Amino acid sequence: MSESAGETSYDLVIIGAGPTGLFAAYYAGFRGLSMAVVDSLPEAGGQVTAMYPEKMIYDVGGFAEVRGRDLVRGLLDQAAPFKPVYLLGRKAEKLESVEGGVIITLDGGQVLRAGAVLITAGIGEFTPRPLPAGDGWLGRGMVHFVPSLKAHEGQHVVVVGGGDSAFDWVLALHPVAASVTLVHRRAKFRAAESIVRQARELGVRIVTDAEVTRFLDRDGALAEVEIQVKGAEPEVLRADTVVAALGFTADLGPIESWGLQIDHRAIAVDSTMATPRERVYAAGDVAAYPGKVKLIATGFGEAATAVNNIAVMLDPEAHLFPGHSSNAE
Numbered sequence: 001m002s003e004s005a006g007e008t009s010y011d012l013v014i015i016g017a018g019p020t021g022l023f024a025a026y027y028a029g030f031r032g033l034s035m036a037v038v039d040s041l042p043e044a045g046g047q048v049t050a051m052y053p054e055k056m057i058y059d060v061g062g063f064a065e066v067r068g069r070d071l072v073r074g075l076l077d078q079a080a081p082f083k084p085v086y087l088l089g090r091k092a093e094k095l096e097s098v099e100g101g102v103i104i105t106l107d108g109g110q111v112l113r114a115g116a117v118l119i120t121a122g123i124g125e126f127t128p129r130p131l132p133a134g135d136g137w138l139g140r141g142m143v144h145f146v147p148s149l150k151a152h153e154g155q156h157v158v159v160v161g162g163g164d165s166a167f168d169w170v171l172a173l174h175p176v177a178a179s180v181t182l183v184h185r186r187a188k189f190r191a192a193e194s195i196v197r198q199a200r201e202l203g204v205r206i207v208t209d210a211e212v213t214r215f216l217d218r219d220g221a222l223a224e225v226e227i228q229v230k231g232a233e234p235e236v237l238r239a240d241t242v243v244a245a246l247g248f249t250a251d252l253g254p255i256e257s258w259g260l261q262i263d264h265r266a267i268a269v270d271s272t273m274a275t276p277r278e279r280v281y282a283a284g285d286v287a288a289y290p291g292k293v294k295l296i297a298t299g300f301g302e303a304a305t306a307v308n309n310i311a312v313m314l315d316p317e318a319h320l321f322p323g324h325s326s327n328a329e
């Protein structure tokens with residue numbers, strides 16, 4: 001890393017701190033490259049942290065099962081010896097090609113110069129669908145994700161939504177919260193039948209054909225919500241936290257205008273994970289080629305392929321094969 005004229009320079013800038021970007025950071029370090037990892041979310045881990053930190057994952061090599069948050073922790077620990085610079089809560093807005101490198105401009109104007117850029121932007125920036133009654137309550141009792149169950153120990157929690165995520169949060173929160181109520185505006189759920197059944201068997205209160213109409217505070221803190229069940233009188237529920245799990249919209253946003261070949265929100269790459277644009281590579285969910293399977297395991301392999309090829313592009317004397325990590329000191 002080096003600084004000059006308001007620019008910070010790295011060998012590699014990785015856009016997206018999901019599992020693919022985090023593994024790429026480890027690999028870049030292993031190849032002796034300096035790197036920064038940019039993500040518009042405030043926490044690393046991409047879809048895993050945002051959507052299913054408490055779920056078990058069964059198809060990551062080497063783990064019979066691993067909880068989402070533990071996988072992300074492991075990825076951060078693995079990369080840590082190489083001191084990646086994490087620029088979280090920062091969106092990559094602009095990409096320009098310059099002599100011998102690329103320039104990435106972040107929202108807020110920060111400028112990064114790099115020998116190469118690896119786009120690991122997954123499904124893009126995801127924005128939670130809003131809960132109208134909760135306008136102004138985000139961070140004051142309303143959340144869209146539950147990064148830590150501990151924060152909800154002993155709380156009364158109302159989960160709003162009818163999809164898999166809503167039921168996942170219900171099942172995860174049930175053992176720690178004082179009460180969990182699910183409120184859904186239809187009678188039918190989008191969630192898998194098995195998890196709806198599990199929630200019912202646990203005795204979770206499920207209120208259907210109902211909407212949250214008002215957030216009510218006590219001394220400025222969320223204390224209750226009012227719900228309106230179709231054809232009934234409004235009801236007030238205790239609520240220290242409302243989890244608004246109404247789904248997300250995902251969007252590649254600025255990346256769409258970077259002159260790449262993009263189809264169905266995915267960037268075309270060759271077998272080295274290079275895009276046709278010089279010094280620009282992509283890996284993970286965002287990268288497309290015939291036969292692509294969007295999985296964490298695939299992203300890990302693609303990250304290794306991309307970074308090893310980037311190492312050679314940056315230094316043509318370098319070997320493509322990195323050597324075995326088991327031989328590293």
Ligand SMILES: Cc1cc2nc3c(=O)[nH]c(=O)nc-3n(C[C@H](O)[C@H](O)[C@H](O)COP(=O)(O)OP(=O)(O)OC[C@H]3O[C@@H](n4cnc5c(N)ncnc54)[C@H](O)[C@@H]3O)c2cc1C
Nearest residue numbers: 016018019020039040046047092121122124284285295296
């Ligand atoms: C509910 C659910 C369960 C799943 N279960 C499994 C499973 O069991 N096994 C499995 O293999 N896969 C599973 N997946 C899929 C898996 O999570 C993805 O394949 C994986 O997260 C892809 O990793 P990634 O790093 O490529 O992208 P992502 O995890 O999507 O991370 C991309 C990151 O890029 C950031 N970003 C995007 N655009 C920008 C920008 N312009 N500037 C800055 N940052 C940006 C985003 O904020 C995001 O954090 C599941 C997905 C979901 C939703």
